[in-house]
Amino acid sequence: MRGIQMGGIGLGRTALRLQWLPTHMATIPPLPADDPIVQRLEDQLDWYDKKSRAARNAFKRIKVVEIVSAAVIPFLTGQPWPGVTYVIGGLGVLITVLEGLLHLNQYQENWSNYRNTAEALKHEKYLFLAKAGPYANAADLRGTLAERIEALMSRENSQWVATVQKSSQASAAK
DSSP: OOSOEETTEEOHHHHHHHHHHHHHHTTSOOOOTTOHHHHHHHHHHHHHHHHHHHHHHHHHHHHHHHHHHHHHHHHHHTOOOTTHHHHHHHHHHHHHHHHHHHHHHTHHHHHHHHHHHHHHHHHHHHHHHHTOGGGSSOSOHHHHHHHHHHHHHHHHHHHHHHHHHHHHHHHHHO
């Protein structure tokens, strides 16, 4: 029999895979809330998720204002209105300031780095829960989890320091 018949409809292999999922997931125990390692993981996962979202939102908002400002300049250039040259100049200044803020605060890089770290922490959490990957044969599951999540955060911190230094050097060179 290749699949499961349900009300005359053949479900094929998909139904077999879906049947396996609930029984397998039931064997994964929940994380203990009072465990300091789990608390650290959840706290850092939440922090990186929020910071990634904040950096993404800041980046996109600034870019939208830049794009709209740049799009309005050619329209305003052909208008005979009094004071339009001041508005055009102000929009040019606004675009320059916003681009400087993007460069200074590195919103796009932080968004990417924080999101990557959050996803890596999630990956570790699920590997730990499933006792898969490096946790499959680990003698000390909690110790292995602690080492791996701290290594992820340390690597992200090193990347952040390098980004800040690169940004500072680029600003000093100007």
